[in-house]
Amino acid sequence: MNDANPKPEVAAPVQSNFVREIIREDLRTNKYNGRVWTRFPPEPNGYLHIGHAKAICLDFGLADEFRGGTNLRFDDTNPEKEETEYVESIQEDVRWLGFEWENLLYASDYFQQLYDWAVQLIKAGKAYVCDLSADEVRRYRGTLTEPGKESPYRNRTVEENLDLFARMKTGEFPDGARTLRAKIDMAAPNLNMRDPVMYRIVHAEHHRTGNKWCIYPMYDYAHGQSDSLEKITHSMCTLEFEDHRPLYNWYIQALGIFPSQQIEFDRLNLTYTLLSKRKLLQLVQEGRVRGWDDPRMPTLSGIRRRGYTPEALRNFVANIGVTKTNGTIELAMLEHFVREDLNRRAPRVMAVLKPLKVVIDNYPEGRTEEMDAVNNPEDAGAGTRKVPFGRVIYIEQDDFREDPPKGYFRLSPGKEVRLRYAYFITAKSVVKNSQGEIVEVHCTYDPATRGGNAPDGRKVKSTIHWVSADHAFDAEVRLYDNLFSKENPGDVPEGQDFTVNLNPNSLEIVTNAKLEPSLKTGTAGDRYQFERLGYFCVDPDSTPGKLVFNRTVALKDTWAKKQSGASGQLSARGKE
Ligand code: ATP
Ligand code: MG
Secondary structure, three states, X not given: OOOOOOOOOOXXXXXXXXXXXXXXXXXXXXXXXXXXXXXXXXXXXXXXXXXXXXXXHHHHHHHHHOOOEEEEEEOOOOHHHOOHHHHHHHHHHHHHHOOOOOEEEEHHHHHHHHHHHHHHHXXXXXXXXXXXXXXXXXXXXXXXXXXXOOOOOOOOOHHHHHHHHHHHHHOOOOOOOOEEEEOOOOOOOOHHHOOOEEEEEOOOOEOOOEOXXXXXXXXXXXXXXXXXXOOOOEEEEEHHHHHHHHHHHHHHHHHOOOOOEEEEEOOOOEOOOOOOHHHHHHHHHOOOOOOOOOOOOOEHHHHHHHOOOHHHHHHHHHHHOOOOOOOOEOHHHXXXXXXXXXXHHOOEEOEEOOEEEEEEOXXXXXXXXXXXXXXXXXOHHHOEEEEEEOOEEEEEHHHEOOOOOOOOOOEOEOOEEEEOOOOEEEEEEEEEOOOOOEEEEEEEEEHHHOOOOOOOOOOOOOEEOOEEOOXXXXXXXXEEOOOXXXXXXXXXXXXXXXHHHEOOOOEEEEEEEEEOHHHHHOOOOOEEEEOOOEEEEEXXXXXXXXXXXXXXXXXOOHXXXXXXXXXXXXXXXXXX
16 A cells, blocks of 8 residues: 555646655555545535635545545535535536545534534533623634633533533524533633634524534534544645644544544635635626636636636646645646647637638639648647638738738738638738728739648748638637736725726627638537637537637747746746
8 A cells, every 4th residue: 555656547746745745654654554535625605616626636636646535525514605506516526627536425414423522522521502692702712912711601510511502402592692612721822722612503404404403513623523534534725724723633632533634735826816715606696707607717617618628727736736835826827738738639720700801813703622721730640621712711800911010921912921721812902991991901812822832932921810701600709818907806905895806808709700610510618729819619608500619718828938938936836
């Protein structure tokens, strides 16, 4: 069991990390008899996001690597915010990322056991029923510099505590009237150890236990014991729980149960992105986005719809590493991994987003040719396809300038360019509408350049994409930009909330893009590279008569550029 051969389907780790080293050491010392068992414990109060992907890759990835297993456990101790919809989406997202759990579990399945353990702690004089209100508990708690004050109810007898706790359970008291607290130390330097609340009264229906319970365990009381019950060896969570670890260990020791160990790692933060279910829920509820799976959302369902691949996400997570200090990763780095993966797998096609009509005056009217186009230069097995060519084509408006600025090598009057997979053309004249806008460009072509090369060896400086006007079809294309315009969306002026940082231009809808006919058969989820433009995928909003595409990511890779340029903070991170 001590070897570390990854299962073949698991991507090789790019670099080691301190969590893996802890596991190796535990295996060396035989701390858990060679077992490695982890859990991923989402609260079903929202959809998973890219930050969760990091935790999932760590929990499942390390367990796979050491031939252990991982439980998917819903941390459903908070009846008011949890829903079955979230339970289902979370399972779908974990599977999409490429992982499979050994056991599907719910913290709510442990409610009886947790209750029995609470009774055990009361009997041992380690827990008491407290009548202070939530506000009073807070005030008695003290501060980082001052010790707390003991609750006047702290020294109730065991009998009185047992009686009151039982009556809390049977529903005799209203919400918030009493709590059960651990009796630890009101002067402890760590505030979490100052008689933390174990149970609160909430008369609310639970998504699984219905109305059976009206007292619910706090996260800190439920989490370690759930880990222990499942014999979790390495319980990874984010750094904000570091201060909770002494309490995690206190409960386990006080109960004398299996000693799971909590290990904290850095939370993923991304520029231009908010990773918080609560805030993402607000965006959904206020209608700022079209739902949890809006392609601008950092949720796994959103980026899946946008066209990101699980492979890209796993590579990204492997490259950002795992540390003990929180930082912020550039969104550009995530996009880099998306491009890198799509570059390998996405077939190339031609599409014109902002069409400009081009008439090739010396090309025979009514004639159509089938040009051979390469499907994927990265994949010889992907083959070629035929793309129809004719006298009238569309090119991008951006690919023509009547008065070209210096250094502009695309089409302009008198200039010759190559049409991808077709001919050289030279612009001769333009037709304008009454507003003076160019609506048509007239060109000539050189029949000797079929396939893209001139027999006389003359060169052109630019190759542009096109579609045949007679054969292209119209589609809607949704172009996305960052959801937030600020690098740190949480940086908000006094008195306002993060929605002020929403980017008003995060979605641009192009309704009359012109696509090459081979795309007509696309179905939801299909991914393509639109040559020179970016990666796109078919959106589920598509109908047989009208396809809708999402731009997954544009082609320009600012992160790769930074990497190859001068050093800088990021170069210490990823690998190119
Ligand atoms: P949020 O703040 O978005 O609600 P959370 O931490 O409350 O996140 P949970 O459902 O409790 O969400 O998280 C399940 C697991 O995912 C936890 O172990 C948590 O530490 C981890 N996790 C959540 N957000 C991140 C993140 N940004 N980076 C890494 N791990 C994360
Ligand atoms: Mg949480």
